[in-house]
Amino acid sequence: MPPRAAPTQSPPIPAGLTQSQLLEIYRYLRLTRTLEERLTALYRQSKVIGGLFRSLGQEGESVGSAYALNRGRNQDVLSPLIRNLGSMLVMGAEPVQILRQYMAKAEGPTHGREQNVHFNDLEKGYLGQISHLGDMIPVMAGIALTFKLRAEPRVGLVYIGDGATSTGTFHEGLNFAAVQRVPLVVVAEYNRWAYSTPPEKQFAVKDLAEKAKGYGVPAVTVDGNDVLAVYEATRFAVERARRGHGVHFIEVKTYRRKGHAEHDDQHYVPKDELDWWAAENDPVDRYVKQLVRNEWAEERELKAIDAAVAAEIDRATDACVDEPLPAGDSALGGVYLDPPAAPRHWYRSL
């Protein structure tokens, strides 16, 4: 008979996760937050060229949902939005690439052509969004359709914000995916603010899940700041999709604690509401308390992760902060495979 596990006082770890996976999830949460804090510092030094979009307070749903996917070369594919940096890190995006992208460096993943988290590595499993909200739903429906056509056991996951559920492409894409029964999981982020517009000016339903039900898509609403609850709900949806049961919709209730971007002073947000979410419902704080209270991790282990993450972000910053921007005339290449470059205007040679 195999030896029995030593008796323990701590409750069992949920969702079939191991202790090392719990620590890995913590590492991604901390990595997301620390990387964004570094980006904020670089933004204030004017080293970030464009806008900076924070996911403060939403790291839990990004990390928890992405962690439920099969990761590795040519496994599942997700499409992150501007506040899903955490999901990209989970899929294997490197912090140095995020930093380069924000700083428009030549060596960045889009060589200075696009900004922030708008880039992709389809082999690792993330497809960058475009700014036209809703468009990624049909595109990800097409990716999931390909998995279905090829009978590959792969799943697509696409994020959509509460405001973006007002777009036509959201509805066309969700309906298309539902009719085709493609293996797609939609994670809808109810974070209360679409730029400055609150939900009651955006839609007349209470929960986004109601919209999905109108398309015959099973939908669930979960606490988006409970990392493990998001993980568990996504895992269920992902495996269901993988077994050929079609689209699943997960609404995550969360809260956007920063402005639309760093320039936005959030004067339209009630101060006590912000304070409450920061003090009482921060996904990282909640997760830390959960880990420690249940004796799934010790504080010193978490502190060690914090230190390792901080060192990693320092190294990544040092590696790229002084890199050059792309040469101006590199802008002409790559519109098409053939012809390889757009012509340079005649007066530039005078």
Next chain:
Amino acid sequence: MADVTYLEALRQGLWEEMERDPRVFILGEDVGAYGGAFKVTDGFVKRFGTERVIDTPISEAAIVGAAAGAAHMGMRPVAEMQFIDFISCAYDMLTNYVATARYRAGLGTPIVVRGPCGGYVRGGPFHSQNPEAAFFHTPGLKIVYPATARDAKGLIKASIRDDDPVIYLEHKWLYRRIKEALPEGEEILTPIGEARLAREGKDLSIVTYGATVWKSLEAAEQLAKEDGLAVEVLDLRTLLPMDDAAIMRSVQKTNKVLIVHEDTRTGGVAGEIAARINEQAFAWLDGPIMRVTAHDVPLPYAPTLEDFVLPQTDDIVKAARWLAAY
């Protein structure tokens, strides 16, 4: 050699590519069980199955978006717009998502979006459009517009094989009106980006594409008989990228250019062609670059109205005569 209509040639091209390459699939409204509103994909579902000939909801943005996603993953989707007029519903997806994907993200998006265009068929404002100008302005897209059965086949095959997104415009007035003997068993591929000299001449060039190639050839024939003029007709076949060299060769030969298209005038492709001739061959011109196009109104339904608005053979004859005498 069998006589093949423009529509049948297109159908053959699609069929051959479906046979050749398992990555090719078709999606669109009523393309499967019904075989397409104009029967372009008639019989396809029986041969290739519902997984490769997908009947979709009425959702042009989703059709194009899903095609793009599939193309990123290595597929070769061909999306049908039931009438090309409805491509405007997918304008965002084509111009913002698809056209920029390679440039901004290094993502190949080898899709073909095709559909029936054009007037002369009493289709009214929403079943007669020529949408090329709306997309001609967008770097990252290619636009082809065959006038002959041979090119209908050759260009659909080339478009499917192209590694970038192609809008394939097919003229419904030509579908069953023109026929051509096409060799059986020989692969027909029309290179994208190359114009075709449809008729040689030395007195005046007509630069055109689509249905007005045939109106221009008719006019050239009449001008040869009645005026003794040798009019050259250049069929562009591809609008984006445009074959500047072929246009300039013709201008240098005849020194006078009439640009003819069925689309409306303001902001139309003819304006761009005129600008390019001005920049690249000004010294060769012996007269102003003139245009024959539709009038700047939505295309009306009544035959009397449609005939008035659209460019007719007689318009081309009169304009060419005026220019030849300049």
